[in-house]
Amino acid sequence: MRFVVFEGLDGSGKSSLMSTLEQELRSKKIQVLKTREPGGTPLGDEIRELILRSHGQAPTPRTELLLYEASRSQHVDLVIRPHLEKNFWVLCDRFTASSIAFQAGGREIAEEWVEKLNRFATQDLTPDLTVLLDLSVQESQRRRQKRESFSGKVADRMESEADHFHQKVRRSFLDQAHKNPHQWLILDASLELGILTAQLQNHLKGLQWLP
Ligand code: TYD
Secondary structure, three states, X not given: OOEXXXXXXXXXXXXXXXXXXXXXXXXXXOOEEEEEOOOOOHHHHHHHHHHHOOOOOOOOHHHHHHXXXXXXXXXXXXXXXXXXXXXXXXXXXXXXXXXXXXXXXXXXXXXXXXXXXXXXXXXXXXXXXXXXXXXXXXXXHHHHHHHHHHHOOXXXXXXXXXXXXXXXXXXXXXXXXXXXXXXXXXXXXOOOHHHHHHHHHXXXXXXXXXX
């Protein structure tokens, strides 16, 4: 059983890499759950809608942080921990590091507050590994615009933030990864999916998590 989180700017390819790892684990008959934040539970999915929609009045940074943490505590208690206890691998699209990156890095809430609330929401559950798909802000915007013109999906409230905000988010992810090199793996998200998949598999084999 392992708890692996995927982080990065929007458009960094988290979901594609998560799907290839999920398939790999299933092919080895390992039980796996793929989930995401905000969301992952019915209540969490409703909170996700509330946070990402543009209302007449945007939530203040503290309100926004509390909503992400509310979604997280529900998710940890009702989905993540029970699956880890049943020996599943849990692959999660974003977790506590996103709150540090977006709400502390981007919105400039004091990091110690975000850390405290992360600990409260998770009751100290931490990922075994966080995979950072590092991408430049420019490339993230380019991929997002491409996706939007292809699918007709419009940018959500977080995606609509200025480049400067996303620069701070990227810097925070890199700082967190450099501070905890044993719990993080940094991948260059501009590389092809096949290469990223191989790099991740090699890392997991090196940790002796995969046969
Ligand atoms: P994500 O699911 O990656 O968005 P999408 O499905 O559009 O790719 O994440 C939703 C947004 O929420 C994303 O912009 C990052 C942001 N976020 C935070 O600001 N703080 C958090 O704690 C989390 C989990 C996400």
